[in-house]
Amino acid sequence: MPELIVVLERDEIDRRVARMAARISADYRDRELVCVAILKGAFIFMADLMRRLTIPVRIDFLRAASYGNGTASSGALSLMADIGVDIAGKDVLVVEDIVDSGFTLSRIVEHLKAKGAESVRVCAMIDKRERREVDVVVDYACHVVEQGFLVGYGMDYAERYRELPAVYHLKF
Ligand code: IMP
Numbered sequence: 001m002p003e004l005i006v007v008l009e010r011d012e013i014d015r016r017v018a019r020m021a022a023r024i025s026a027d028y029r030d031r032e033l034v035c036v037a038i039l040k041g042a043f044i045f046m047a048d049l050m051r052r053l054t055i056p057v058r059i060d061f062l063r064a065a066s067y068g069n070g071t072a073s074s075g076a077l078s079l080m081a082d083i084g085v086d087i088a089g090k091d092v093l094v095v096e097d098i099v100d101s102g103f104t105l106s107r108i109v110e111h112l113k114a115k116g117a118e119s120v121r122v123c124a125m126i127d128k129r130e131r132r133e134v135d136v137v138v139d140y141a142c143h144v145v146e147q148g149f150l151v152g153y154g155m156d157y158a159e160r161y162r163e164l165p166a167v168y169h170l171k172f
């Protein structure tokens with residue numbers, strides 16, 4: 001059985017998400033912000049983040065799957081469900097669980113810009129640097145790690161561990 005080692009406790013996640021929400025609320029004051037969460041991994045992060053924002057927002061979801069049941073990226077973005085909200089002329093904030101190679105994110109950012117968004121920025125629970133291949137900017141990150149496979153707080157390994165309230169390092 002793989003071993004789970006705590007990376008971020010629940011309380012620490014709360015503090016970091018609150019701090020990020022305060023920054024985002026200040027940065028987007030008097031703007032029309034649309035938060036687009038990437039399913040499934042970002043669903044918990046999105047729910048916590050948006051309840052900490054002090055500005056009005058619209059939300060939507062986009063479902064991408066670039067991973068199979070393992071930890072290796074295929075590099076290709078497949079869109080399983082697109083957003084429905086009109087983002088033309090709006091400021092968009094992509095809400096992602098974890099940025100790894102950056103392929104998924106860079107393609108999503110291009111996709112949203114092509115829909116006419118005024119601006120597209122990215123916030124991620126985890127910015128993982130080890131395997132970054134595409135030069136994407138993570139504008140807001142709760143936590144930066146160099147390496148390792150993380151689970152919990154929405155993040156999975158082969159669809160497991162999403163329900164865990166803390167973030168763990170999965171050691172094989
Ligand atoms: P990228 O395209 O390589 O940046 O892959 C990003 C996506 O892969 C994330 O949205 C996650 O769904 C998944 N992913 C990458 N690293 C991890 C990890 O450490 N734990 C869980 N999911 C991960």
Ligand code: MG
Pocket residue numbers: 038039040041042097098
């Ligand atoms: Mg994801």
